[in-house]
Amino acid sequence: MSPKARTAGPAGESTGAPGAPEVPTAPPRPDKPNAPAAGADRASRAGADRPAGPERPGRTGAGRSVAPVRKGGAPPRAGGGPLRYAVVVAGLLLALAAAATASLALGSVRIPPGQVLDALTGRSGPSPFRTIVLDVRLPRVLLGAVVGAGLAVVGAVLQALVRNRLADPFLLGISSGASAGAVLVLVLGGGVGLVGGVTTTLALPAGAFVGALLSLVLVYGLARTGGTLTSTRLVLAGVAVSYILSALATLLLVVAGRPEQFQEAMYWSLGGLGSARWDTLALPAAVLAVGVGALLTLARPLDLLLVGEEEATVLGLDTARFRAAVFVLASLVTAVMVSASGAVGFVGLMAPHAARLAVGAPHRRLLPVAALGGALALVLADLAARTVAAPQDIPVGVLTALTGGPFFLWLMRRRPGPEGAAL
DSSP: OOOOEEEEOGGOOOEEEETTOOOOOOOOTTTTTTTTHHHHHHHHHHHSSSSOOOOOOTTTTOOOOOOOOOTTOOOBBBSSSSHHHHHHHHHHHHHHHHHHHHHHOSSSSSHHHHHHHHHTTOOOSHHHHHHHIIIIHHHHHHHHHHHHHHHHHHHHHHHHHHTTTTTOOTTTTTHHHHHHHHHHHHHHHHHHHHOTIIIIIIIIHHHHHHHHHHHHHHHHHHHOOOEOOOHHHHHHHHHHHHHHHHHHHHHHHHHHHHHHHHHHOOOOHHHTTTOOOOTTHHHHHHHHHHHHOOOOOOOOOOHOOOOOHOOOOOOOOTTHHHHHHHHHHHHHHHHHHHHHOOOOSSSHHHHHHHHHHHBSOOHHHHHHHHHHEEEEEEEHHHHHHTTTTSSSSHHHHHHHHHHHHHHHHHHHHHHHOOOOOOO
């Protein structure tokens, strides 16, 4: 009998040529009719046995692309490890030391670096160079570093509080309010005849602080509608209040009718470090040390605000009280800095962004790096202000505006990144 093709009979029986090898077939599974193929069954069992892990961002089970979403309460990621952070800090310190040395040596009178070093170490006797270095340029360099660091730290904190990376003391009207308060003190101080340096050492920072605080309250009240705070309304309210306060300061000077006060007030509106002295340096330095130290202790709550207000509230943060307290602290630091240097814009906007690119968003790393970056930026800006048109001294606020304006436009056009760095 010729061999024929074998077919499987019911219940696994086979028919065909005798002597052919029997091929066992798997009996059907009575508990699962229409059971899937063995390969699919193994794949499904392997998937069921595998522990569930976090879903990969940007993909769904159907293969569609979605935006990655950070889990609530997760802190911002750091940019690099401890080694990178140490390298960035060391590099900024070296750059700041080099910029300070150049500022001490360059100007309308050029001083050799060797004589600068001798004046700093006390190895040189009384000389005109020693007087210029120790009594004129060194206080100015130190004040520039202190003011730049303070404005940069305040800018980084305000950007976290309002969750808007375009926020800084200048755009939110705090600097204009502090300048208006300082101008009011100058006008009233000249009228009542304050003497003995009281206006400079006590009344001027107090007036600047009151003006900054009132400006901040006004901007916050105008921007907050229906219990919500939007970034667009905050920036628009800050710009509007800034213009109003600047006009008010000018009106005060015109009504006062004192040309010498008008010239002194121009210092506040444009910003400058020309009046730096050793007796005006102590208060800004002390406020910077206390303010930065206090803000570093609040780094974790600031990180929670970056994640979201609802998530921060769920994790136990009283966002309303926290914002109010930090706003007052930021106003105090800004007022003291403005009382010493005038309204210097855009330092609090540029330095925090550069710091985020270097070390990431966590504030425990961000605030020290932003402080060093702001100090470096203002020292370099003041060096350019003294040397570009020497012997004429250009207001440093003019140069920061010339560089900060294009940076602001670039920032508005930048697409948001994974950390939401743009808006």
